[in-house]
Amino acid sequence: MSLNHYLIVEARFYDDLADEMVQGAIEAIEANNATYERLSVPGALEIPAAMKFADVGTAKVYAGYIALGVVIRGETSHYDYVCGESARALQELAITHNMAVGNGILTVEDHEQAWARADRKRKNKGADAANAALRMAALKSEFKV
Numbered sequence: 001m002s003l004n005h006y007l008i009v010e011a012r013f014y015d016d017l018a019d020e021m022v023q024g025a026i027e028a029i030e031a032n033n034a035t036y037e038r039l040s041v042p043g044a045l046e047i048p049a050a051m052k053f054a055d056v057g058t059a060k061v062y063a064g065y066i067a068l069g070v071v072i073r074g075e076t077s078h079y080d081y082v083c084g085e086s087a088r089a090l091q092e093l094a095i096t097h098n099m100a101v102g103n104g105i106l107t108v109e110d111h112e113q114a115w116a117r118a119d120r121k122r123k124n125k126g127a128d129a130a131n132a133a134l135r136m137a138a139l140k141s142e143f144k145v
């Protein structure tokens with residue numbers, strides 16, 4: 001069983017932003033001498049289910065999971081559901097299923113806010129999500145859950 005292998009689940013709704021966040025996450029993972037795989041889904045709403053599929057459906061064992069995506073408000077209430085449900089489902093995976101999850105799903109008003117957070121030279125939220133998953137995996141190991 002690999003104790004330092006992580007699954008990045010990336011929403012490709014905005015490819016350019018996703019690429020930047022994934023690179024930030026990869027840099028953080030590799031800085032901690034860990035390894036990773038990537039799994040892409042259409043949008044943020046699909047991230048939690050993809051994580052659950054990977055957790056229960058493969059022989060592979062992942063120390064933790066990193067959710068990466070960007071949700072930008074549109075004209076309707078769909079934004080609220082995508083943001084709220086993806087966050088809620090990630091928390092459910094963490095709390096109910098003891099999965100070490102880092103949530104890097106940006107919930108923003110526009111592309112400017114998105115880039116400020118995705119950009120590795122600015123807020124680098126992809127790295128933050130990876131570091132959160134790494135820390136939660138360490139806690140899982142410490143508490144033997």
Ligand SMILES: Nc1c(NC[C@H](O)[C@H](O)[C@H](O)CO)[nH]c(=O)[nH]c1=O
Nearest residue numbers: 011013042043044045069070071072
């Ligand atoms: N508007 C954004 C979405 N919407 C798509 C949903 O995430 C989902 O793929 C669709 O409802 C089909 O189930 N997704 C993002 O990641 N970012 C957005 O801004």
Ligand SMILES: CC(=O)[C@@H](O)COP(=O)(O)O
Nearest residue numbers: 072074075076078079082
């Ligand atoms: C956050 C989204 O799902 C977004 O694409 C919805 O846009 P709209 O509310 O204009 O349909």
